Amino acid sequence: MKSLELLIKEKFNKIYSPSFCLKSRTSYKIGGDAKHFFEPVNRDQLVELIYFLQSLSLEYFVIGNGTNLLISDRGVDKIIISTKKLNCIEKKGNFIYVDGGVSIPKIASFAKRNNLSGFEGISGIPGSVGGGIFMNCGALGSSISDHLYSLDFLDSKGSLVSLKRNDVNFSYRETSLGEGTIISAVFDFDEGSEEEISKLMDQNRDWRLKNQPLNAPSCGSVFKKCKGESAGAYIDKAGLKGYRKGGAIISNIHANFFLNIDNCSFDDIDYLISLAKEKVYDRFGVELEEEVIRIGK
Ligand SMILES: Cc1cc2nc3c(=O)[nH]c(=O)nc-3n(C[C@H](O)[C@H](O)[C@H](O)COP(=O)(O)OP(=O)(O)OC[C@H]3O[C@@H](n4cnc5c(N)ncnc54)[C@H](O)[C@@H]3O)c2cc1C
Structure with a gap:
């Protein structure tokens, strides 16, 4: 029987890297190999790759912009598929069609240039459409599902389905989608004026700059x-603002941001997460639930 490497080389050599350092694909700048x-360059290639891996019963994990991931320094055994190169974006009337890898800020500015309103609130979220829908990301009273019209979803059993917004339940940082991959999505925008949209986006950016520590690598909010x-x-009331472990610190500006300020390790962040959980539970009887997704050994 042919080895996995040989099979991969025959079919997907151009988009395949063995021993790829994941640090560069995360906003945290943490993570081993x-x-x-795999980094497919279009939707068909992504679907073909997933069918191939499923046919061999191989486990895989899809990443978008890596802005909500904490990856172990000890590396990841699962096959990683990045959607970073799936970048198509197109407008038809008030609808915007995007690949799963397109970044949310890119859609927001594309919509703005086309006088389409709806992404102003989430325009500062640095994730991709796929990661955004999977997390049902949101900010300033709006979430990505608000203007979602439909999405193409390849489930873990190999069914590629087109779902309408109402086929999926969305709640705070959760969806009913289950395991699978968001290949593409369509958003339904409202007509607006570029000037007004621009003004709102600028206000939201200023709010973030004032309230979030954006000058050091992070995953945004660690906990829900x-x-x-x-x-x-x-976390603030538990007295943990400014607490440091190795190269990681709990931000003084926003205590739910745990920053990588000096080449920190996975274990440094892991320590701070455990500490915050323990102290908050001891003082308030509240169990913190992680929003960040962990992968690796
Ligand atoms: C500075 C900063 C600010 C942030 N602010 C906010 C905020 O205001 N609100 C908010 O909600 N979040 C915020 N985040 C967190 C993050 O940007 C969001 O959770 C975002 O939705 C993650 O998207 P991603 O593409 O980076 O996903 P990744 O981090 O790559 O992955 C996250 C999860 O999504 C899954 N996933 C990724 N792509 C797909 C796909 N195509 N199909 C299926 N599953 C997929 C992954 O398997 C993983 O489980 C912030 C992060 C940072 C660094």
Whole structure:
């Protein structure tokens, strides 16, 4: 029987890298090597690759912009598929059609230039469409599902389905999609004026610059809100702002941001996460739930 490497080389050599360092694909700048790494350049290639891996019963993990990931320094055994090169974006009337890898800020500025309103609130979220929908990301009272019209979804059993917005349940940082890959999506925008949209986006950017520590690598919020309350407020009240472990620190500006300020390790962040959970539980009886997704050994 042919080895996996040989099979991969025959079919997907151009988009395949063995031992690929994942650090460069995450906003945290943390993470070891993926044994097998693929970066398809179009939707068909992504679908073909997933069918191929499924036919061999191989486990894989799809990453978008890597802005909500904490990857182990010890590396990842699972096959990693990056959607970073799936970049098509197209407008038809008030609808915008995008590949799963297109970044949210890119859609927001494309919509703005076309006088289409709807992404102003989430324009500063640095994720991709696929990661954004998977996480049902949101900010400033809006979420990515608000203007979602439909999406193409390849599930873990190999069915490629087109789903309408109402076929999926969206709640805070969750969806009913289950395991699978968001290949592409369509968003339904409102008509607006570039000037007004621009003004709102600038206000939102200024809000972020004032309230979030954007000058050091992070994954955004480490924890989800707890029963509607900000996790950062609990961490702050537990006295952990500014707490440092190795090259990682709990931000003084926003206590739910754990920053990589000096080439920190996975273990440094992991330590701070455990510490925050323990202290918040001891003081307030509240169990913090991680928003960041961990992968690796
Ligand atoms: C500075 C900063 C600010 C942030 N602010 C916000 C904010 O205001 N609100 C907010 O909600 N989040 C915020 N985030 C977190 C993050 O940007 C979002 O969670 C975003 O949706 C993650 O998208 P991604 O493409 O980076 O996903 P990744 O981090 O690559 O992956 C996250 C999850 O999505 C899955 N995934 C990725 N692509 C696909 C796909 N095509 N199909 C299926 N699953 C997929 C992955 O398997 C993984 O489980 C912030 C992050 C940073 C660094």
